[in-house]
Amino acid sequence: MNFLVLINSAPQYKYFYYGIGCALKRLGHEVYYAIDARRSCILEPLAALDCGSTTFFFDEYFKKNYEVTVSSSNGSSVTWGEYFFSEFDRFLTHDFNLGRPAGYWEKVHHCLDGFFDGLIKDQKIDAVIYENISNSFAFAAYGAIARAGKSYLGLMASRLPGRFEVHTSILSDELNALSVLSKHALSVDELKWYESYREGIIHITPDYMKYNNLDKTGISKLLSLAKIKHVYRLLVSWIKTEHFYDYQFGSPLRAIVKGLEVNLKRKVSAVRSVKYFEADETVDVASESEAFYVYPMHFHPESSTSVLSPLYTNEFNNILNISNNLPLGVRLYVKDHMSAFGFQASEFYRKVSALPAVRLVKPTQNIKKLMLKSKGLITVNSTAGLEALVLGKPVYLLGRVFYQDFPGVIKLKNFSDLPGALNMPLLDAEDIASYIVAYRRFTHEGDLRISSWRAKDNKYYDELASLLVSKVAEG
Incomplete structure (x- = not known):
């Protein structure tokens, strides 16, 4: 072939x-x-x-x-x-x-x-x-x-x-x-695997999250030998290649400037934005007594959203419209993506934290522990949706994703569908088992x-x- x-x-x-x-x-x-x-x-x-x-x-x-x-x-x-x-x-x-x-x-x-x-x-x-x-x-x-x-x-x-x-x-x-x-039909070994996965899911991290290193915001990352070599090679390519025809990349010199600018802005934003996130203790106490849904922010840009759900790449627009469509008294716990923290400007976090229905949760919080206490997950197409289903929580889905036809998923045509769709009953673990195992079989x-x-x-x-x-x- x-x-x-x-x-x-x-x-x-x-x-x-x-x-x-x-x-x-x-x-x-x-x-x-x-x-x-x-x-x-x-x-x-x-x-x-x-x-x-x-x-x-x-x-x-x-x-x-x-x-x-x-x-x-x-x-x-x-x-x-x-x-x-x-x-x-x-x-x-x-x-x-x-x-x-x-x-x-x-x-x-x-x-x-x-x-x-x-x-x-x-x-x-x-x-x-x-x-x-x-x-x-x-x-x-x-x-x-x-x-x-x-x-x-x-x-x-x-x-x-x-x-x-x-x-x-x-x-x-x-x-x-x-x-x-x-x-x-599920085999005995598949059922054993599912039970083990379900019991340990609170502390399980997918490989792509575990190894991507995107959560590093330190300046030392920009001064590493590998980065210095990369910048040198970009300069060489700027001189030696006709970057007008390099449609995905553009000018290598511009890439150097923008790369430095983006990473420096992220470091500054990460420092300035911490004050807008609620303390872990506050979230822990509030989550025991109030009704809430969880919304996980995405890393941007990323193909999971830009290819599968391009209408939902503006995080502030998503958060604003979801929170506006929740009943009074019900909160939205917004958790930033650990790999994305700081890429948004501090002004973004200030505005999100100011919304009356929103609690802005630190990216270091365990989202699965939050989901266990919640009424469900509202998401574009996050991996957290799959994990919520395993935890028996309903998922309200805005975009497209592989688990969109699994039981427990409510597909929303737009934000205004939310009020009429909420309060779906909790899932039985057995209802979702065959679908999670089906996904494992696909992999x-x-x-x-x-x-x-x-x-x-x-x-x-x-x-x-x-x-x-x-x-x-x-x-």
Whole structure:
């Protein structure tokens, strides 16, 4: 079979996915690579890939075809948001790459489609490999491979520790698979696993949260040797590459300035915002006597919201509208995401804490302990929703997510649905067991930590590659 592996600017993904590519070749398959920009050769040099005859760079294709007349896309079923919001969520959040000339993004769209359609046809690609469909580079590849009637395989860490997922669509294939898997009888071993998971869930953390290091706000992080090397390489890429055609990244010099600015602002905000969070003791006492729902804030920008729930990426708007639709006397406990604390300005936390229905809870609070005392969880599509169901609490869902059809989930069309939907009875643990086990069946055992790519041996990559090959064979 012929595989196309995608690589873009996500740190260290290049090395991890090259490891998968090498394993596929050891299994006798042909492997091609699509890289977003030549910048990659400087930031994360890998000569065997950077100079390989099977490696294709999109920025070079974009430059060559930039002046080609773009035909109208009238009649397309794909929206601007589906194609580009995952990028613009980053651009708007961090205020960069917003100065492109008129017509630039039409050209990006036209060239991305042409780049992937051509690659897939010319190299007779059977499957595209990347992470879940999290940005326009992946979305374009997914669209092209679908038009060719072939497979997309997206690797993603599971919400269950020590497991990962393989996605073949944005969400629909997973929902269909879970519906089928939930109808199968539970084995004795699966019931034992579920009971163990349910009993220990208060202290269980998904792998992607445990290892992401996004909760670090210290200045020392900016002065580490790795960061200094990264800044140096960005400067080199600014000099040596034509970043006009690097559509996802823009100017490397601007990236240095914005990266420093964002991290310094986060440090300042983290210090200035502490006073707006209620003391743990106050929350503990209040939660024993008052009626409340829990709302977990998301990390932004992130594909779970920008791809699956783009209407709900404004956290203040979410909190304001949820709290406005709660009955008088019922509170909303808003818990910041540990990985996101400080990225919002201190003014954001001041305004949230001022809302009459809101208690702003410290990011270090155990959300699962709060949920146990609550009337339920209101969320966009947080992992906390899955955990709330296991704890027997109803979930009021604004966005889209894999557990949206599980029992105990109330799907809201808009904020005004809340008053009529509240006070759903608590779940019986047995009602949800078959669905949680179905999700476990959908996942695969293994560590998908990209940052530990150096420690992974050929056996690890060979097993992962064999799994991916089997997924293509399935369908």
